[in-house]
Amino acid sequence: MSALPSNVFLFSIDLEDVRDFIPAGHQYREAVPVNTLKYLDWLDKINAKATFFIVGKTARDYHDLIREIIRRGHETACHTDTHVHLTRTTPDAFRKDCESFLTTMTGLGATSVKGFRAPTFSMTEQSKWAYGVLREFGFTYSSSVLPSANPLFGWPEFKGEGMYDGIYELPMNIGTWPVKVPFGGGVYFRFFPSFILNTQARNTFSKGRAVLSYFHPYDVDTDQERFMHPHMNNNPVLNWLMYVNRSKVFAKAESLMRSSGATIMRYDQYLAAKMPTHE
Numbered sequence: 001m002s003a004l005p006s007n008v009f010l011f012s013i014d015l016e017d018v019r020d021f022i023p024a025g026h027q028y029r030e031a032v033p034v035n036t037l038k039y040l041d042w043l044d045k046i047n048a049k050a051t052f053f054i055v056g057k058t059a060r061d062y063h064d065l066i067r068e069i070i071r072r073g074h075e076t077a078c079h080t081d082t083h084v085h086l087t088r089t090t091p092d093a094f095r096k097d098c099e100s101f102l103t104t105m106t107g108l109g110a111t112s113v114k115g116f117r118a119p120t121f122s123m124t125e126q127s128k129w130a131y132g133v134l135r136e137f138g139f140t141y142s143s144s145v146l147p148s149a150n151p152l153f154g155w156p157e158f159k160g161e162g163m164y165d166g167i168y169e170l171p172m173n174i175g176t177w178p179v180k181v182p183f184g185g186g187v188y189f190r191f192f193p194s195f196i197l198n199t200q201a202r203n204t205f206s207k208g209r210a211v212l213s214y215f216h217p218y219d220v221d222t223d224q225e226r227f228m229h230p231h232m233n234n235n236p237v238l239n240w241l242m243y244v245n246r247s248k249v250f251a252k253a254e255s256l257m258r259s260s261g262a263t264i265m266r267y268d269q270y271l272a273a274k275m276p277t278h279e
């Protein structure tokens with residue numbers, strides 16, 4: 001394993017179909033394949049490999065897309081089988097969820113799935129029992145905690161990156177003033193200007209930490225129809241933010257990398273380089 005770069009940008013995509021989470025969602029156009037290919041082609045252009053946290057249902061809907069992700073050398077990780085929040089399931093139901101997901105991915109050619117991300121960062125004090133279940137199924141790491149207060153899910157008392165019941169947790173970065181949110185992904189990354197994102201990234205790197213990110217197919221979908229996204233509480237202002245700056249994701253990511261000398265890595269390869277005994 002090569003030496004760990006000094007500034008690591010853990011670029012990741014939560015591969016899910018937003019249409020599955022809204023009423024009558026499949027009346028809208030299919031967009032997961034074309035937008036995922038945008039990520040794949042951009043990663044090829046900059047010669048980088050990333051991690052795709054995949055929903056099992058999405059994998060079953062798009063077999064060829066999953067095979068293409070694997071073919072291009074990216075890591076496939078788990079975003080649950082049906083995108084159920086951990087706070088709304090039970091250990092037995094979660095075991096069945098993990099089993100179904102792994103069966104799907106094995107059938108599509110994924111030889112080793114080690115990573116997990118809880119939907120909507122729903123790993124909290126209430127749902128931390130999930131670490132034990134993940135360990136049972138051979139997972140070794142998670143990136144499922146938002147270590148701050150949040151209107152949806154958050155774990156403000158979380159103690160920081162490290163081992164939790166046999167699983168290595170990589171929590172999202174929370175920015176410093178004026179950000180104080182997970183600046184590295186989704187709507188936050190799209191909303192804040194590059195000079196703020198780049199400053200937050202450099203601050204994170206100066207502490208010896210990687211910058212974690214999360215994006216979705218819709219984050220680069222400039223042609224998506226207007227509809228109310230899930231978890232917006234029918235708030236038109238919040239929903240407006242879901243469409244902001246979708247055309248700028250790749251340019252902002254490249255700006256962050258230029259500003260800080262960051263290198264994109266797969267999560268599994270980052271952990272293997274950081275912790276040679278990690279498997």
